[in-house]
Amino acid sequence: MKRSQGSTSFPVEDYDLEATLTSGQAFRWESCGDAWVAVVGTRWVRLRQSKGGIQAETVGSGGDWKWLSHYLQVDLCLKTVVDTFPDDPALRAAVVACGGLRLLRQDPWECLASFILSSTKRITQIRQIVDRLCRQYGVPATGTPEGVSAFVFPTPARLAQVSEMELRDCRMGFRARYLREAAVRVAEGSIRLDQLHACPVEEARRVLMEIPGVGRKIADCVLLFGFGFQGAFPIDVWIANGLRELYFQNQPVSLRQLLEFSADHFGPFAGYAQQFLFHYLRTGR
DNA sequence: GCCCAGGTGAAGC
DNA sequence: GCTTCACATGGG
Numbered sequence: 001m002k003r004s005q006g007s008t009s010f011p012v013e014d015y016d017l018e019a020t021l022t023s024g025q026a027f028r029w030e031s032c033g034d035a036w037v038a039v040v041g042t043r044w045v046r047l048r049q050s051k052g053g054i055q056a057e058t059v060g061s062g063g064d065w066k067w068l069s070h071y072l073q074v075d076l077c078l079k080t081v082v083d084t085f086p087d088d089p090a091l092r093a094a095v096v097a098c099g100g101l102r103l104l105r106q107d108p109w110e111c112l113a114s115f116i117l118s119s120t121k122r123i124t125q126i127r128q129i130v131d132r133l134c135r136q137y138g139v140p141a142t143g144t145p146e147g148v149s150a151f152v153f154p155t156p157a158r159l160a161q162v163s164e165m166e167l168r169d170c171r172m173g174f175r176a177r178y179l180r181e182a183a184v185r186v187a188e189g190s191i192r193l194d195q196l197h198a199c200p201v202e203e204a205r206r207v208l209m210e211i212p213g214v215g216r217k218i219a220d221c222v223l224l225f226g227f228g229f230q231g232a233f234p235i236d237v238w239i240a241n242g243l244r245e246l247y248f249q250n251q252p253v254s255l256r257q258l259l260e261f262s263a264d265h266f267g268p269f270a271g272y273a274q275q276f277l278f279h280y281l282r283t284g285r
Numbered sequence: 286g287c288c289c290a291g292g293t294g295a296a297g298c
Numbered sequence: 299g300c301t302t303c304a305c306a307t308g309g310g
Contacts, residue, residue, distance in 0.1 A: 024291055119292035125308065126291080173306030178293085215293050236291035254300075278291075 006061040006143075010069060011053040014078040016100025018049070023279045024123050025225045026104055027114050027130045028153075039134070040071050041107060042152045044144040058143035073105050081269045090246035091266075094276040097284035103275055104225060108193045109186060110153040111226030112208070115218045116178050132170040137162060159183035178213025185211060201229045216259075224271040233262040233270040242281040 021029040021036050028038040036047045045068060048055040056068055069075065078100070085091050117133075118126045130153075137158050138151035159167070160183040167176035185191040191211065196204040201223060208219040220234035235243075235258055243258050244250055253261075266273040 115291080118290095120290050120305085121292095121307080122290045122309070128308090168306085171307065174293095174304090175306080213293065217292060221291075234291070238291065256299085282291090 006059060006063070007055065007057040008061075008065050009050060009053060009055045010065075010072065010074040012074040013053075014100045015054060015072075015074065015102060016049075016098070017047060017054060019098055019100060019279060020102040020104065021047075023098075023101060023275060024282070025221075025275065026106060027123070027127045028134070037150075039141040039150050039152055041067055042139075042142055043067065044141045044148065044150045059145055060143060071105055073102055076102070078102065081272050084267045084269050085273055086265060086267060088247075090242075091273055091276065094273075094280035094284065098276050098279045101276055101279055103228075103230075103272060105228050106226050107153070108196070108222060108226035109156055112182060112186075112193070112211075112214070112218075112222045113153070113159070113179055115221045115225075116182055116211075116213050117172055117175050118221075119175060119213070119218070129170055129172050133167075133172075136170060156183040156186035160187040175213065178211070182211045182213070197227055201231060204229070205232075224274075230269045230271045233259075233266065233274045235259060235262065235274075236278075238278055238281050239274060242277055246277075 017036060021038075026038070029036050030038065032046070034048060038045060043058055043061070046057045054072065054074065056065065082095055085095070113133075114126065114130055117129050121129070134151040134153055137154035141150040141152050144150050159180065162180065162183075164176045164180050167180055170176075172179065182191075186193055191207065196207060199207070204223060204227065205216075205219045208214050208222055209216065214222075217234050217236055220232040223229040223232035224234060233239075235255065240255060240258055243261065244253050247261065247265075262270060262274070
């Protein structure tokens with residue numbers, strides 16, 4: 001049986017697909033020749049950078065691509081974001097080096113779970129753990145070409161049924177207890193992720209940080225990459241050391257001071273500034 | 286073989 | 299409040 005192939009194209013300026021998909025905000029994208037392949041939500045998709053934007057393919061999408069345009073944030077004008085940045089040498093260099101870097105808008109649960117798994121792991125290892133988790137506990141994705149298998153990120157309800165020991169078989173170590181607890185709380189409704197969109201960012205952060213294994217940094221990642229709070233500014237070791245070097249002459253500035261600095265220096269799109277700096281620090285120099 | 290990773294929580298000052 | 303340490307695992 002032959003299914004109809006679905007493809008579309010998003011015209012968009014200033015969108016560097018590779019930088020965006022490899023900048024440590026999402027962990028499921030795989031390079032496939034000149035294309036990028038992943039499961040977004042419940043659907044398999046293949047993307048290519050094209051002249052005036054991004055080409056997308058899936059199977060049988062029915063012509064509605066809202067799920068993907070929202071994920072990719074193709075309607076956002078990057079220039080208006082960059083124009084809000086403070087004019088300092090470090091950020092200027094990062095923007096020049098990483099032009100077209102974007103923030104994705106990911107599913108909050110997948111984002112939360114992925115970043116719970118991220119602590120003291122390299123990005124390549126996070127990707128491996130997430131891949132094993134999806135293969136083991138995710139249902140098959142829709143929209144896959146014939147002969148391709150791909151799996152949806154497992155739901156909280158599914159992971160809540162899985163024992164800590166079973167989760168450890170995905171090689172996530174001590175993070176298994178945290179992931180399981182997060183899944184249980186979301187599945188049973190004691191944490192309502194769907195209500196956090198409407199909260200002030202401080203309140204949403206407080207709720208996320210009630211989950212064991214979720215501290216300030218992971219909470220800020222979820223706020224930024226999952227909920228779209230553009231002011232959230234996750235400070236990991238790269239950003240912390242980068243800020244100390246670029247803004248404080250390598251003085252031993254405390255994390256608390258860095259948080260205060262980031263909160264009033266980078267403006268309403270601080271999260272974007274953070275992503276530019278992160279990618280710049282890791283790859284751009 | 287050693288080092289360290291998009292951290293967090295608990296325990297010690 | 300700040301510092302130190304354990305926590306699993308494996309790629310470089």
